[in-house]
Amino acid sequence: MAESAFFPLVIYYLTTFYRRGELARRLAIFYAASNIANAFSGLLAYGVFQIKSHAFYKGVPGRLQNWRYLFIIEGSFTIVCKCPSSRLNHEKHLLIKNSRMRCILVAPEERS
Numbered sequence: 001m002a003e004s005a006f007f008p009l010v011i012y013y014l015t016t017f018y019r020r021g022e023l024a025r026r027l028a029i030f031y032a033a034s035n036i037a038n039a040f041s042g043l044l045a046y047g048v049f050q051i052k053s054h055a056f057y058k059g060v061p062g063r064l065q066n067w068r069y070l071f072i073i074e075g076s077f078t079i080v081c082k083c084p085s086s087r088l089n090h091e092k093h094l095l096i097k098n099s100r101m102r103c104i105l106v107a108p109e110e111r112s
Contacts, residue, residue: 045070 014026048070064072 041074044073048073 010030011027014023014030018026049066051066
């Protein structure tokens with residue numbers, strides 16, 4: 001339910017940075033990246049749930065179930081990707097800016 005507004009908000013946010021001619025390519029890249037990420041997420045989940053060792057399959061006390069390992073793997077990947085992005089920003093680790101003028105990743109000639 002909370003993710004339902006993500007795609008429309010990303011489209012709105014990108015419209016604040018790019019002109020109409022530039023926006024189509026950026027949205028195509030965003031949708032393609034989303035589909036590729038979903039495909040790899042499904043493959044990863046399938047692989048984790050196919051592990052049938054005693055630690056995973058038999059429910060040995062002190063061991064985690066497969067779905068918990070999947071959350072740990074996907075969550076750690078998110079944290080690893082967040083660390084380099086937080087170094088790019090100097091305002092309380094928030095990379096998303098309100099406008100093109102404040103974004104440090106945009107070249108000075110593109111800010112106008």
